[in-house]
């Protein structure tokens with residue numbers, strides 16, 4: 519019996535995705551990240567990468583990656599506690615901690631592994647985790663790996679979170695986990711209320727600031743800066759693969775004690791190779807560039823505002839939120855995919871998301887702003903939105 523006969527269900531699953539118009543056509547790039555990309559051989563405007571500050575191909579970051587490869591070679595060749603810790607990791611971690619206004623930080627291979635490796639390290643079987651229902655998949659999976667009791671609360675519903683905290687007073691330790699910026703909605707967690715509830719009920723707060731780092735706050739220090747709460751989130755997780763250069767890698771920023779426990783016992787730290795030197799070098803440079811020149815963040819904020827206002831003025835109704843994620847709800851998944859394909863024909867690269875990434879009936883186009891974009895790029899894209907929106911009957 520061949521493998522394809524043994525797993526016939528996979529063929530059927532793929533066929534049914536195609537028939538339902540839910541199959542994702544994965545595009546191939548042959549250019550660096552920037553305002554423009556070459557996608558499947560076509561030059562298009564980029565409205566769907568996480569290169570929020572336009573640093574992914576910045577000459578100083580590229581140079582820093584080259585210097586790191588010259589000094590340290592291709593990779594660590596080991597996990598952190600064996601022979602994988604380089605001076606460059608420690609420098610990056612000191613810099614990230616200072617940037618986030620906390621005592622210490624530790625790098626991970628990705629933002630995904632930062633969540634997977636941190637959440638289970640902070641709670642045990644006598645503890646309770648409170649998790650927003652719209653949290654990112656890496657938080658959901660991190661929570662699933664825990665032995666603690668899991669209580670999910672409705673998205674950003676502080677009344678329900680408080681009810682859950684009250685109903686579990688017997689817990690030994692409590693951990694509230696939430697995205698800082700929700701990746702499909704673009705909205706922010708109600709951080710001031712979370713911090714207050716955490717104080718009242720003696721809970722630890724963990725905020726995934728992947729879409730907030732480099733984006734929120736005047737200095738791009740994240741959602742804590744946006745809300746005037748720098749240094750008041752207990753544990754921040756995040757990625758180095760979005761605003762901070764867009765390569766890969768993640769981090770956790772917290773107290774020296776929490777970071778030490780992750781260093782000693784977080785599974786991705788002790789069972790998976792350390793972050794490659796090139797990425798440590800470019801991410802370190804990204805923080806330096808950002809700290810020296812916060813005007814990049816101001817440009818991102820301006821561009822986000824311009825796109826949001828431009829879409830509204832042309833009859834679209836994007837969800838209202840202060841982040842650089844601008845979702846336009848269109849209804850059915852097949853419709854979102856068709857629209858993104860038509861936009862690509864028009865030279866505008868925007869991703870359509872549908873079920874199961876977002877609830878059924880709430881498929882959307884997710885427009886992402888970037889400081890790499892210029893006004894004429896955005897005007898050109900807005901006109902394409904009008905053409906396609908009119909053609910498919912959305913306007």
Ligand SMILES: Cc1ncc(COP(=O)(O)O)c(C=O)c1O
Pocket residue numbers: 628629630631654656697701726728729756757758759766767768
């Ligand atoms: C909120 C959030 N957390 C974590 C991640 C994972 O980050 P990485 O791509 O570095 O694994 C992502 C990426 O999509 C994200 O949006």
